[in-house]
Amino acid sequence: MTNIYETTIIGGGPAGLYAAFQAGLYAAFQAGLYGLNGQLLEGDQQFGGKVATYAERVIHDIGGMPNITGQDLIQNLTAQAAFYDTPLRTQTLVTDVKYLADQHYYQIDTPDDRYYSQTLILAMGGGVVRPKQLRLFEEQTFENVHYAPANPEDYRDQRVVLIGPGYNLMELAPHLLVTAKSVVWLTTKRPFVDEAAEKAFLTAYPQIDYYCQPFASYQQVDQQVTSITLADQTQITFDQAVVSLGYRRSLQTIDQWQLSAEQIEERPDIWVIGNQIPDRAGISLLTSAFQDGITAVTEIVAQLKPTAKTPMVTTHNPVFQADTKAYWQERLR
Ligand SMILES: Cc1cc2nc3c(=O)[nH]c(=O)nc-3n(C[C@H](O)[C@H](O)[C@H](O)COP(=O)(O)OP(=O)(O)OC[C@H]3O[C@@H](n4cnc5c(N)ncnc54)[C@H](O)[C@@H]3O)c2cc1C
Incomplete structure (x- = not known):
C-alpha cells in the first residue's frame, strides 16, 4: 500500500x-x-x-x-x-x-x-x-580552497590567504591570526566592507597584508593551488585559501x-x-x-x-x- x-x-x-x-x-x-x-x-x-x-x-x-x-x-x-x-x-x-x-x-x-x-x-x-566560485579557478575544485567560512583551528600553522570582500572574512581574520602562520587578504574591491568598519579593522590588525588588484593567474601542484599572481605580477604563495564571495x-x-x-x-x-x-x-x-x-x-x-x-x-x-x-x-x- x-x-x-x-x-x-x-x-x-x-x-x-x-x-x-x-x-x-x-x-x-x-x-x-x-x-x-x-x-x-x-x-x-x-x-x-x-x-x-x-x-x-x-x-x-x-x-x-x-x-x-x-x-x-x-x-x-x-x-x-x-x-x-x-x-x-x-x-x-x-x-x-x-x-x-x-x-x-x-x-x-x-x-x-x-x-x-x-x-x-x-x-x-x-x-x-551555493557559494559563488572564484572565476579565476574556472569552476575547478581544489583541496586547499575552501568556500565556507572555516574553523580557525583547521588552519593552525598554515599560510592562509583570504579572498573576497565582506563581513564573513572580517570576522574570521582575527581568529586566524591566533592559529595561522600568516594571513594575507586579497580583494578586487575596496572598501571590503563599509569604509568606517574597514578603517577600524585595518588599524586593529596591521599584521594582515592587503592587496586590492585583479588576479592574473594561479599556479597549482596536483590538486592544490600553491600561489596566485596578481595583475602587477606580485606572487602570493599560500597553503590554504578561504574564498567568500557571497552565494x-x-x-x-x-x-x-x-x-x-x-x-x-x-x-x-x-x-x-x-x-x-x-x-x-x-x-x-x-x-x-x-x-x-x-x-x-x-x-x-x-x-x-x-x-x-x-x-x-x-x-x-x-x-x-x-x-x-x-x-x-x-x-x-
Ligand atoms: C550572512 C547571514 C547572516 C545571518 N545572520 C543572522 C542572525 O544573526 N540572526 C538571525 O536570526 N538570522 C540571520 N540570518 C538569516 C537566517 O539565516 C535565515 O532567516 C534562515 O536561514 C532562514 O531559514 P529557512 O529555513 O527559512 O531558509 P534557508 O536557511 O534558506 O533554508 C532553506 C533550505 O531549503 C532547501 N531547499 C531549497 N529548495 C529545495 C528543494 N527544491 N528541495 C529540497 N530542499 C530545498 C535548501 O537547500 C536549504 O537547506 C543571516 C543570514 C545570512 C545570509
Missing part, C-alpha cells in the same frame, strides 16, 4: 528542521492516538540552509541563547529534529510537486523517489544555496513544478514558512522561522485531527522524561 505522509516539509534549513521537531513533538505527545506522520526532504548534502554558509560566525540574537555558532545551531536543530522517528532525508531535491485532486493529496518527485503527502510545509528559503540561490525547481504559484498561495493544506515567505518587511530571522514551524504544525494538526489535544506546554510532554532525568543526574553528580 502507498505510504501517504500526513505532512512533508520541503527544505532542511532552520525553519524546516524546527518544523520537523514540532511535527515529531505532536507525534510523540499524541502517540497511538493522533500521531502526525511527517518527513523532511532537503535537496543539499547537508542540513542548515543559509546558516551553513556562515557556520563559524557567532549568532547573538536568538532568545535565551546569547551566543552560538552557526555550526552548533545546525547540530542542535538536527539533533532536536532527530529526537523522533521523523525521516530526515538529505540529497533529496524536490523537482516536482503536483496536487492529485481525485485523491486529495500531493505527489512529490525527487530524482530517486516519489512520495505522497496530505499537506505540505514549504521551507525552501530562497532555494538551494547564489536557486528556486528554479519550484518554477518547474506542476503545482502553480496560485495553488501555493491559495490551497488550505500548504504552509509557506521561514525565508520562503515573500514579504516580511525585510525582516526574516531565525526566531521568526521557528515560530512559523510551530504555527504550521499546529494548524495541520487542527486540520487533520480536529479532536487532537494541543500540547500547550512542551516541558510537560512525557517524551522528555528520560532526557530530563539524564539532565538532572548529570548536574547533581
Whole structure:
C-alpha cells in the first residue's frame, strides 16, 4: 500500500528542521492516538540552509541563547529534529510537486523517489544555496580552497590567504591570526566592507597584508593551488585559501513544478514558512522561522485531527522524561 505522509516539509534549513521537531513533538505527545506522520526532504548534502554558509560566525540574537555558532545551531536543530522517528532525508531535491485532486493529496518527485503527502510545509528559503566560485579557478575544485567560512583551528600553522570582500572574512581574520602562520587578504574591491568598519579593522590588525588588484593567474601542484599572481605580477604563495564571495540561490525547481504559484498561495493544506515567505518587511530571522514551524504544525494538526489535544506546554510532554532525568543526574553528580 502507498505510504501517504500526513505532512512533508520541503527544505532542511532552520525553519524546516524546527518544523520537523514540532511535527515529531505532536507525534510523540499524541502517540497511538493522533500521531502526525511527517518527513523532511532537503535537496543539499547537508542540513542548515543559509546558516551553513556562515557556520563559524557567532549568532547573538536568538532568545535565551546569547551566543552560538552557526555550526552548533545546525547540530542542535538536527539533533532536536532527530529526537523522533521523523525521516530526515538529505540529497533529496524536490523537482516536482503536483496536487492529485481525485485523491486529495500531493505527489512529490525527487530524482530517486516519489512520495505522497496530505499537506505540505514549504521551507525552501530562497532555494538551494551555493557559494559563488572564484572565476579565476574556472569552476575547478581544489583541496586547499575552501568556500565556507572555516574553523580557525583547521588552519593552525598554515599560510592562509583570504579572498573576497565582506563581513564573513572580517570576522574570521582575527581568529586566524591566533592559529595561522600568516594571513594575507586579497580583494578586487575596496572598501571590503563599509569604509568606517574597514578603517577600524585595518588599524586593529596591521599584521594582515592587503592587496586590492585583479588576479592574473594561479599556479597549482596536483590538486592544490600553491600561489596566485596578481595583475602587477606580485606572487602570493599560500597553503590554504578561504574564498567568500557571497552565494547564489536557486528556486528554479519550484518554477518547474506542476503545482502553480496560485495553488501555493491559495490551497488550505500548504504552509509557506521561514525565508520562503515573500514579504516580511525585510525582516526574516531565525526566531521568526521557528515560530512559523510551530504555527504550521499546529494548524495541520487542527486540520487533520480536529479532536487532537494541543500540547500547550512542551516541558510537560512525557517524551522528555528520560532526557530530563539524564539532565538532572548529570548536574547533581
Ligand atoms: C550572512 C547571514 C547572516 C545571518 N545572520 C543572522 C542572525 O544573526 N540572526 C538571525 O536570526 N538570522 C540571520 N540570518 C538569516 C537566517 O539565516 C535565515 O532567516 C534562515 O536561514 C532562514 O531559514 P529557512 O529555513 O527559512 O531558509 P534557508 O536557511 O534558506 O533554508 C532553506 C533550505 O531549503 C532547501 N531547499 C531549497 N529548495 C529545495 C528543494 N527544491 N528541495 C529540497 N530542499 C530545498 C535548501 O537547500 C536549504 O537547506 C543571516 C543570514 C545570512 C545570509
